Amino acid sequence: MRLKVAFSLLAVFFAITLRGPAQSSTSNSPAQRQPVIVELFTSEGCSDCPPADALLKQLAEEQPIDGAEIIPLEEHVDYWNHQGWTDPFSSPDFTLRQNDYATSIPKSSVYTPQMIVDGRVQFIGSRAKEALEQIRAAAAQPKVHLLLTLAPGAKARTYNVELRLDPDSATPNTSSVDLYLAVTEKGLHSNPNAGENSGAALIHGPVVRQLHKLHSIKLPLAAPVTNTLNLKDNWIPSNLTVVGFLVNPKTHQIQAAGDVPIL
Numbered sequence: 001m002r003l004k005v006a007f008s009l010l011a012v013f014f015a016i017t018l019r020g021p022a023q024s025s026t027s028n029s030p031a032q033r034q035p036v037i038v039e040l041f042t043s044e045g046c047s048d049c050p051p052a053d054a055l056l057k058q059l060a061e062e063q064p065i066d067g068a069e070i071i072p073l074e075e076h077v078d079y080w081n082h083q084g085w086t087d088p089f090s091s092p093d094f095t096l097r098q099n100d101y102a103t104s105i106p107k108s109s110v111y112t113p114q115m116i117v118d119g120r121v122q123f124i125g126s127r128a129k130e131a132l133e134q135i136r137a138a139a140a141q142p143k144v145h146l147l148l149t150l151a152p153g154a155k156a157r158t159y160n161v162e163l164r165l166d167p168d169s170a171t172p173n174t175s176s177v178d179l180y181l182a183v184t185e186k187g188l189h190s191n192p193n194a195g196e197n198s199g200a201a202l203i204h205g206p207v208v209r210q211l212h213k214l215h216s217i218k219l220p221l222a223a224p225v226t227n228t229l230n231l232k233d234n235w236i237p238s239n240l241t242v243v244g245f246l247v248n249p250k251t252h253q254i255q256a257a258g259d260v261p262i263l
Contacts, residue, residue: 072205075208117131158229165221176217179213182242186239216249
């Protein structure tokens with residue numbers, strides 16, 4: 001019952017807040033909008049997390065902020081797995097990533113659901129109004145567009161990814177950055193039979209299936225960076241998106257970002 005009430009209230013808030021005329025992004029194409037990475041640290045074992053998952057899904061689908069291209073990363077931590085339900089999307093790597101943010105973002109700690117925008121600010125992940133405000137603020141900051149190109153690889157379910165900086169956007173204000181590459185999958189859902197969400201039907205935003213720090217690179221790029229992706233058999237290619245972003249290694253703030261769907 002608590003989950004149903006939370007979802008109902010969230011749906012009403014979306015209808016009022018996300019669809020107002022000032023929020024429309026129909027006049028801007030993705031190429032004209034500033035990419036904003038929105039990370040949600042969540043878990044299927046956490047009863048407070050489904051409304052935050054729903055918010056991230058709504059932000060991804062509606063793209064409600066004029067001037068922003070919201071790039072969602074739903075990262076499932078593993079420290080809720082002891083409650084009786086093992087989150088099938090959880091990874092200790094996401095827990096470590098959240099712990100890293102706790103050392104760099106002011107007044108940050110480790111909790112779920114936690115939303116982090118561009119590696120700069122954090123807040124409770126179900127707070128739709130704050131999410132809109134922080135994404136709008138991030139979109140107003142200069143951001144570098146990372147251009148991604150995909151081509152089928154030599155083997156089945158492999159893709160070659162090429163990453164380069166958009167020459168029409170500003171260069172990041174640091175000479176060395178860490179390059180991350182992620183694969184997200186939309187349309188995922190679960191029906192836990194144990195834990196705090198036992199009996200609930202959980203629907204997710206774009207879930208991070210894979211996230212790797214490739215290597216550190218020097219700027220400006222002398223040539224495009226290439227990498228090969230291997231898709232797992234249980235991933236649905238038409239629901240996948242490849243996300244690339246550049247991170248300041250000292251502050252963990254995101255300097256450049258871009259994405260491309262696998263069609």
